[in-house]
Every structure is written in structure tokens, then in C-alpha cells.
Amino acid sequence: MMEITSGTTEDGQWIREQLIAYNRQHVPATLFTETEPYCFLAWDEDEQLLGGVTASYVWNHLQVHFLWVDPENRIGGTGKQLMAKIESIAEEKSCSKILLDTFSFQAPGFYEKLGFEEYGRLPDHPAEGQTQYFFVKHL
Template sequence: MNIIELDAVHNQREITRLLEEHRHGADSSIPPYERTMLSLAAYENDSFVGGVTGDVAWNILNVNLLAVDPACRGTGLGAALLAEIENRARQLGCKVSELTTMSWQAPHFYQKQGYEIFGEIKDCPNEGHTKYYLKKRL
């Protein structure tokens, strides 16, 4: 057996194929695993000021990245980006959104947007910090 590095797109395709084979054997009523990528960007005067990315699979939105330029923080841009990706996910049939954030990032921001913490890893990436897992019904 050989374990090698493989480009992420090819590896993901192969892993998905194996998971689909397993799904067919386990329960044929489970829908296929199909991922739809979402990527939104905000510009002001031709300058990038924020963005959000995520993917949708099995009616769940997974928010991957969200960031706003420091000069635009507190303006509602982050909330608008999050609301827009959630709206697009709803149009794709999503019932739930999930994401992770670190203690020094934005757990309170996400809670203001209706997310609730359902798990955490303390002392990550080092002592005194926490990784939070959040979810929201859409």
C-alpha cells in the first residue's frame, strides 16, 4: 500500500465515489451526496471589502469563510453577507446552517445572527483559546 498526496479536487472526487458506494449498500433512501459551492463577494468602489464562502450538501449549509475589511466592520456588511448566503442555501432546500469559529474571531457575532453553540474544543489551537461549533435553523 502507498499513501501519497493527491490534489484536493481529484481526492474529493474519489472519496465521494467511495462514500456513494457505501451509501447505496447502507440505505438506498439516502439522497446522493452532491455539493454545491457558494461564493459571494462585496465590493465598494472596485475594492474588495468582504466575502463569504460555503457549500451545500444534504440540505445543510456549511459556512467555510467569512471576513470583512476592518474599515467596514460594524456597518452590517458581515451580517448582510451571512444573510445572503443563508438565503441562497434556503433556495437550494437547506434547513440548517453550520460553521466553526475561534474564540478570538466572532462567536458573539454569529450568536447575534441566530446561531447557537453546540460544541467546543478548549485549548485549541493553544491554551486559553476555544474552537466553537455553531448551528442555525434556516
């Protein structure tokens, strides 16, 4: 008989380490690097925050986690410039691709204009009538 119990933060870390050890048996050693986090902020001349982006380098690609642009500045090119910074880091790290996901109420069209291609979608997520999109840009 099996029992399922709640684990601690330490238990979660141990599970992560076990999966990493398993993964290393199946991917080239050159991909064993730890993740490297990135965070970039965009400011205007009045030192007002216009937006920011977070990403991480892992397994020869950049994974964009969050891109936020102040709603009042969404037509000024802030998002495009932040994504250009991400792409420059990806090129500097010799990444093969950039991955990200977005929702239908966010900016799928924005990413398509930047050359990202949809490789998957999850309908009715996070709510009915909404869609989560998964994008890749091959470098």
C-alpha cells in the same frame, strides 16, 4: 503485518469515493446530490472589496467555510449582509440548517446575534487558551 504508506492525490480521491458509496447506503437517496459551491463578495461604491463568504450545499444544508470582512469595515454591516445572502440561498435550496465553525478570537458572538446556536466546542484549539466553536442555525 500492516504497512502504512503515503498515497497520491488519486488515492485520496478513491478513498473519498469509497466513503461516499458507503454513506449512500445509510442516508436517503434525496441527499445524494453533489455539493454546490458558493462564493459571494461585498464591494463598496469605490469598488473596494469589503469582504466575502464561501459555502457549499450538501446533504440538505449549507456549510459556511469562510467569512472574511476587512478589519476596517467590521462595524458597517458587511458580515451581516453576507450571512443574509447565505441564508437566502439556504432558503432557496430548502435547507434545514446552516452549519459553521469559528474560533474564540474570531466572531462567536456575531453568529449568536444572527440566531446561530452553539452545538459544540473544542477547548485549547488551535492553541492553548483558544476555543473552536461549532454553530447551527435551524431554518
